Amino acid sequence: MALTAQSTVNEWLEDPVGGALIRDLMSQRGVPEAMLAPVRTIPLEQVVALSGGMVSQEIVDDLVAKVSG
Numbered sequence: 001m002a003l004t005a006q007s008t009v010n011e012w013l014e015d016p017v018g019g020a021l022i023r024d025l026m027s028q029r030g031v032p033e034a035m036l037a038p039v040r041t042i043p044l045e046q047v048v049a050l051s052g053g054m055v056s057q058e059i060v061d062d063l064v065a066k067v068s069g
Contacts, residue, residue, distance in 0.1 A: 010041060
């Protein structure tokens with residue numbers, strides 16, 4: 001299944017490429033993966049509104065572009 005901005009955070013984390021991208025992003029920001037627990041069931045694009053500015057729409061678009069190859 002192709003990952004999109006509408007894919008859940010959990011779907012991203014379970015994908016080998018998407019998971020690596022998300023984990024790298026979190027690591028760069030010094031945020032432990034455990035902090036994703038409350039948002040695992042929501043689409044990645046909704047994290048933009050919930051992240052308090054930590055994740056922008058540009059970042060989501062970049063992640064989608066990277067995973068789409």
